[in-house]
Amino acid sequence: MRFIKEHKLISALLIIIVVTLALLISSVASGGRGNFVTEGVNTVIKTVTSPFYKAGNKTSSFVSDIGGYKKVIKENEKLKRENQKLKLELKKQKLSQDKLNDLQGLSQALNYVDKNENHKHVTGDITSTDDTLWMHHFSIDIGSKDGVKVGNTVVANGGLVGRVKEVGPNWAKVSSILDQNNNVSFRLSSDSEQLGIINEVKDGKLSGFLINNQATAAIGDKLITSGMGLYPAGIDIGTVTKTNVDKGRQLKIMIVKPSVNFNVLKRVTVII
16 A cells, blocks of 8 residues: 555556456457446546646647747748838838939929030039038039039029039039029029029028019019029029019019028039
């Protein structure tokens, strides 16, 4: 009895073996027909082996769950990599589209230049600005090695930006039309006979006047360079947003919104 208490598992297995042998002997003796002994033995076997069977099922299920979890993790990592790849592709496409839009705008600005003149151009990025509020002066990453010279006209998406005032081998400084000292001669796009001068700048807007004080200009009229003075003819300057008459000087005064959005300007083209 002490052995059975100390070795319960071994004792249980021995009992099963003994009972199984008895079952076999009984089965042979009865010609293979079941009897109460057989049924009792089956019940005992099921009772004894049931915990081991359940434990085996749980272990199998646990192993299966681990395999499924690892598979989910692997698929999740794959989806993360694909998602990151898609994000990079979208970013590249956006950068390419932004650059394309800028180049299309530059092309549009260059189309304003008088086609009777033979102009070449080179494009560069803005690297720094000398102003905190408005871009009166700024630097670009192209210079004399690219053919840029002092006095060259600078345009961007929409129209006139200004002119080159200083040049180095790989850089140049630009004075924009927002600089108070850059007077711009213009004509009305709707009436090329009407000339004027942009001579003032206030809060990022241009102010000018028509030379003929009898001439008429309306809100929405576009101004383009006249070809007289610093800039080639036909470059878009801006749109008239307000008009009034200076009775003391007998001048038709116009407030003009620049065609170029200087607040977001990143890339320019120099006409050389």
